[in-house]
Amino acid sequence: MPQKLSAIWHAHLGELADDVHQQYVNNVGNITLIRHNQGLGNRSFQEKRALYLGRSGLQVTQNYVVDQEVWDDQAIQRRQIYLVKLLVKHALLLPGRFQYSSNWNQVGSRSSQFDSRQVxxxxxxxxxxxxxxxxxxxxxxxxxxxxxxxxxxxxSPLTRELKLRDGTNTRSGAYQGALYWSWDDTRLIDLE
Known part of the structure; x- marks a missing residue:
């Protein structure tokens, strides 16, 4: 969302465009690092998204941006949640007991559903x-x-295959693969 709304952006955001703009233009979910930012200006979101694919340079810049069809308050809120989780989990390294305490997380408790596709x-x-x-x-x-x-x-099927090969498979043969694999010394299930 640009600093100043054009007619295209007013139409895109609807009746409450000015209110949405005022509330979300400086939200962390709307702010990103990209080369040649000046060239983006008031272009439509579709034009900006196409440029992000080729010029952003950082994967974090593309995440939760290029996969969106529209850029509105809901998209910005989703990206804000993603960026805050990313910062807390990988940059700030808060102790686990503080990460989901009400003193900083205003979104609610941690989901018990693991999304391996996202990881x-x-x-x-x-x-x-x-x-x-x-x-x-x-x-x-x-x-x-x-x-x-x-x-x-x-x-999960690969995990089952490896467990069968080494003879440590369970009777059910069912495995949540992310529990048995790691990246950078962290179990995949802990990366979400």
Whole structure:
């Protein structure tokens, strides 16, 4: 959202455009690092999104921006939540007991639902390690796929296969793959 609203942005944001603009223009969810920012100006969101794909340089700049169809208060709020979680989890390194206390998190309690697609999407191109045998690695090739021994796998079936190979499989044979794999010495389930 630009510093000054054009007619295109007024139409895009609707009747409450001025109120939405005043409330969200300086929100962290609307602020991003991008090369050639001056050239973006009051362009439409669709034009800006196309430029972000080629010029942002940083993956964090593209996350929760280029996958949006519209840029409005809800999109900005989603991106704000993502950026705050990213900062708290990886930059500020607050102790776990403070991360979800009411003294800073105004969004509610942590979701009990793990989203492996979101985590794997951030790790595309990275190698992950099988925790029980760190010499076993797989390369993340998509938000739901890893490459192992020349074949693409979903994480849970690959985990089951490795457990079968070493004879440590459970009776049910069901595994939540993110519990058994790590990246940068952190279990994938703890990266969300």
């Amino acid at each position: 794997l999407n951030r790790l595309i191109g990275e190698a992950i390690q099988f925790i029980s045998q760190p010499t076993i690695t797989a390369r993340v090739v998509g938000d739901s796929k890893v490459l192992f021994e020349g074949k693409e796998w979903n994480l």
